Amino acid sequence: MKKNACLLVVSALLSFTAVTAQTKPAIVPEPVSIVEGKGAFIVNDHTALIIPRSAGLDGYIREWIGDIAGLNLQVKTAVASGEQAIRLVLDPALPEPVHDEGYRLSVTAQEINVKARKTAGLFYGLQTLRQLLLLSPEQEHQYRVPAMEVVDYPRFKWRGLMLDVSRHFFPKEFVKKYIDDMARYKFNVFHWHLTDDQGWRIEIKALPRLTEVGAWRVPRTGQWWSFDPPGANEKPSYGGYYSQQDIKDIIAYAAERNITIVPEIDVPGHSLAAIAAYPYLSATGYIYPVNPGSKFYNIDDNTLNPADERVYSFLDKVFTEVAALFPGAYIHIGGDECTKLFWQRSAMVQDFMKQQGIKTEHGLQSYFIKRVEKILKKKGKKLIGWDEILEGGLAPEATVMSWRGTQGGIEAAKQGHQVILTPNNNVYLDLYQGDPLLESDTYSMLRLKTSYQWSPVPQGVDEALVLGGQGNLWTESVPGGRHAEYMTWPRSLALAEVFWSPQNKQNWTRFQQKLEPQFNVLDAAGIRYSRAAFDVLATAKHDGEKQLLVSLGTDIDSLDIYYTLDNTNPDTAAARYNGTPIIIPKSCFQLRAQSFQKGRAIGQLLIAPRETLEKRAP
Incomplete structure (x- = not known):
């Protein structure tokens, strides 16, 4: 968002009296502790910023604090006596309860002080400060931040949002903006669903047809699953992909905002785009087009053939390049909604099962997932899959992402595996958030209140095995960036609080009071959001x-x-x-x-x- 646009929005905020009427700062997610003081610190163009060089934040501080609030803050290494300043301090010895992602924020009439053990903590302290600025406008180019002492740190390590870019391609600049929006509310994992039946979105240099063929489909508009299949001579002109340089740029951009990107290559099901590029990957070997959103399940074979060694050679090439690009510890391999019909019909697959002593197709999928885990381990990566990877036996070191309710997470935790909770009834952001008569076409329903009032720790599960939770935006019915934002916010405000704040600080009544002030923060950031809760x-x-x-x-x-x-x-x-x-x-x-x-x-x-x-x- 350009600076002059920010200034217009911030100026508009000055007339919004409900923000200044709040007796307690409407911060999202709710901090661990806020102790209100007396007086306030005035932030204006004369305020200095003191930043430790070791923090590596110098290049981004203007964006995170200065330009976003319409201020021209001067970055300095020291200030004269009596000069007001916002001071960032890295203190590895900062005492408990603050840990590596935590911070202490102190606001007095003389100084704003943000302390943290590591840069991640300073970053999150700055996000809180950004909100405080936009929640406390006094006049143009001046903000009155109430005196307070904040101690804050996250409840969970994994605080994620997923964006599906297969069903519709989202340009690189939008992905960066989505990451910016996540960072504002202290999410730290961007799950990037890069491949599916409707598009392959990541360049693999050893397999160029994945993007030459798999990244493109025939154009369609209307209701998903009602589209006509591709015509005989119809050109596949809709789609796109990210070059490896694009991906490197986005990874670096996310890292600056303390966000780790977890790529997903969805196998063995949801693989029609790959099969369209390389037909030998399926048990049928048929030539299929990339699916445009027409009905195809159990009609076209969208599953990789687990009995063909060429499939594992293909996956080794894919994951070699994916692992080299993404520095994070995890790669998501999907594993969900894999039809077994074509395996059952294939003489080759059935013979292979007999040779291997595999009795069921669920056992065959387990065999496949375990092979993929070995491929990833050789590349120094850990495997994550949707809860279907439990079927037939879980891979030895797999992490389970439970989406069909919480049962998959419960079962995986009982087996000693780490879990991430993403139950569709609580975190699927593609669902209706209001009455269908008032909303764009989709299916099922997830209200804001439902997103807020749940816990990522199922009853009876050891919380130490729960990495955290994640909101998922599938995009069958989300054709563009503005609608993606609309579906994401404010339900992700609720999820941010569920994942970050202590459970005893999560209060639905209080959260409702924070919505209108936060809508003004979203307005200032140029983020489209839904008011369906009203x-x-x-x-x-x-x-x-x-x-x-x-x-x-x-x-x-x-x-x-x-x-x-x-x-x-x-x-x-x-x-x-x-x-x-x-x-x-x-x-x-x-x-x-x-x-x-x-x-x-x-x-x-x-x-x-x-x-x-x-x-x-x-």
Whole structure:
């Protein structure tokens, strides 16, 4: 975001009185401890920044603190007596409870002091300070940061978001912006879903057809899975990929923001883009196009052939280059939703199973995953897979990412494996976040409140085995960057707090109070977000007399809902919803409802046809 644009947004913030009315800073994620003091520190263009050279932050401090808040702060190594400054201090001996990612932030009338054991801690302290600046505007180019003492450190090591770039390709600059947005809220893992049935997005120099063929498909718009398959002479012109230089740039960009990138190469299922490039990889050997979003499961063979040694040679080449590019400890290999139909139909595969003494196709997938783990270990990497890798027997040192609820994580932890919790009912960011009548087309539902009110540690699981949690943005129904942001925020604000803050500091009522101030922070950063939590959601059922009953609600507490049944738009003179299900007369054409806060409409107008409500009723 350009500096002049930031200044316009920040100036607009000055008129927003709700921020300054907060008695407690609306920081997300909630710090471990905040002790409020007296007075405030005034930040303006005369404020100096004192940065230790060993921290390596000099080149980025203007972006993180200065330009983003519309300030021209001077970076110095020392200040004169009485000169006000923001001072960053690296102190390896900083006492407990702060650890390597933690920090102490002290604000007095004379100085802002950020202390940390390591640069990561200073970075997170700066993110808190950035929020405090935008939450406390006084006038243009001047901010009044309340005096306080903050002690802060994360609950979990793994605080991730996943972006699927296979279903739709997202340019390098957007990926960088997504990483910036993550860093603002102290996420530290970017899970990059680089390959799937609809596109191969990473350059592999030893296998050029992966991007020459696998990165492109025929263009389609509309509803995912309803698209027509490719025509006989149709040109695959939609897609793209990241060159290895692109990937190096993004990795370096993420590292500057204390984010590790975990690449995912999804195998043995979800491999149609690779098979389109190299047909010998599947058991059928058929020539398939890259899938554009049409129905193909159990029609086209999208699984690698675990009985063919050429597949393992192919994977060795892929993972050799992937491992060399990504410095992190982990590579994600997918392992999910692998159809066994084509293995069952293949004489070659069935003969191989008999030779190896493998009794089931689940056992065959386990054989495959264990082979892949050996390939990764030779390259100094650890394997992560979705919870299906448990089927048939877990690879010896695998980490399980549990997405089909928490059971996979529980089972893996019982076997002594580390786990990352990503249950679809709590963290799948591609789901509806409000009433489908008000939202873009997708499936199922994940409300903001549901994302906030869960724990990444299932009951009975040793927390020491839980690395953390992750939000996942699958992009079948997310064709571009602005919608990706809309689906990510503010549910990822909730997840940031779930992953960082102590459980006893997570409070839904308090989090709701922080939303509006944080929306202004998002506005200043140019991030698109959803306000669906303020919108009315209609649910329906039939009573014993087959009357249609409709219940109305919002995620945000203490909102008033007004509704009409006569096709007019409601205002505060309309019927107020009192929590009792509404009987919808048979003659009623549609229900209209809207949420209000202190007499002012705050949510979108919901127009729900009776026909739609009937379909929702069991």
